[in-house]
Amino acid sequence: MQFPALPEIPHPLQFKSVTFTALKPGPKLIVLGAVHGNEVSGSKAILKVIGEFERGELLLSTGQVTLVPITNPLAYNRRQRNGDRNLNRNLTPTNTPVDFEDHVANWLCPLLAQHDVLLDIHSFQKGEVPFALFGPENNRGTLQPFVHARAERELARCLGVTRFVDGWLETYAKGVENRVAYLKANQLPDAGLNTDPRYGMGTTECMRSSGGYAVTLECGQHEAPTGPAVAYDAIDRTLRHLGLVEGAPVELVQQWQRLTLVEVIDKQDDRDEFCRAWSSFDEIRKGELIGIRHGGQEVRAPRDGFIVFPNSTSKAGQEWFYVAIDQSALGCA
Numbered sequence: 001m002q003f004p005a006l007p008e009i010p011h012p013l014q015f016k017s018v019t020f021t022a023l024k025p026g027p028k029l030i031v032l033g034a035v036h037g038n039e040v041s042g043s044k045a046i047l048k049v050i051g052e053f054e055r056g057e058l059l060l061s062t063g064q065v066t067l068v069p070i071t072n073p074l075a076y077n078r079r080q081r082n083g084d085r086n087l088n089r090n091l092t093p094t095n096t097p098v099d100f101e102d103h104v105a106n107w108l109c110p111l112l113a114q115h116d117v118l119l120d121i122h123s124f125q126k127g128e129v130p131f132a133l134f135g136p137e138n139n140r141g142t143l144q145p146f147v148h149a150r151a152e153r154e155l156a157r158c159l160g161v162t163r164f165v166d167g168w169l170e171t172y173a174k175g176v177e178n179r180v181a182y183l184k185a186n187q188l189p190d191a192g193l194n195t196d197p198r199y200g201m202g203t204t205e206c207m208r209s210s211g212g213y214a215v216t217l218e219c220g221q222h223e224a225p226t227g228p229a230v231a232y233d234a235i236d237r238t239l240r241h242l243g244l245v246e247g248a249p250v251e252l253v254q255q256w257q258r259l260t261l262v263e264v265i266d267k268q269d270d271r272d273e274f275c276r277a278w279s280s281f282d283e284i285r286k287g288e289l290i291g292i293r294h295g296g297q298e299v300r301a302p303r304d305g306f307i308v309f310p311n312s313t314s315k316a317g318q319e320w321f322y323v324a325i326d327q328s329a330l331g332c333a
């Protein structure tokens, strides 16, 4: 599969989205690439889809699709995850923008609110198997009230991946509580944004809070040559699943692995170190050594499960790794 070359952005001081609108009304889909600047598989796939619409190889039959190949141009230009900070945290509009990502939020959040469905395409640092993240069950709670769980899970099941992860915002909020308690107990200064439960708000949470639903696709390792094709396939399937383009109906996966995030463990010092190069979804046993804190204290697995999003380069007071448990036996996505 051929993909267009990634563009140069001479000045990362403007934002770009491309929208196609059909004559007939229908769902409004938005697809994001490079929310993290070094995750460009989605960008390549999105550019290919834009080209196909422009050349008439794809035709929107209902609704609307907005394609954003590069959501964070500053991070993209630097070929790194963040510009000034992680765009996928504390994503909310502000009247007093301080860093570059605040400006992205002021453009992106209202744009998301004009749509019904978000497909946000990422890639990961270490590991092989693509997966998708979806949100909470339907609920009327205060953290993340939601009514579209069924549609959201069906969207996840149409993408072509068979591993799903959920429990993000709840686990994050719990992690923030632990973080604040740790800072207080050790009489350390409040580290700022990352002690706010809203800091867990990323693109998908922003979409859900404005009445839509959203799935994150992690389409493979950052450099994996298969990543753009996985991303392209997912966009193609989403367009057909939502009825935005004509084509064969998409079969939803019937068998999958579902992992729920249950704990997040922070770094307490920048120099805390893993005892081995963990990959997402490596299995861990309760009591197994995960890493050593800079002060020499061992960090062991709090339960049987899987390590997810291990981040050897995170800083003190930021997420070091998550622990997930396998819910597949429950049999429902």
Ligand SMILES: [Zn+2]
Residues within 6 Å of the ligand: 035, 036, 039, 122, 123
């Ligand atoms: Zn990412």
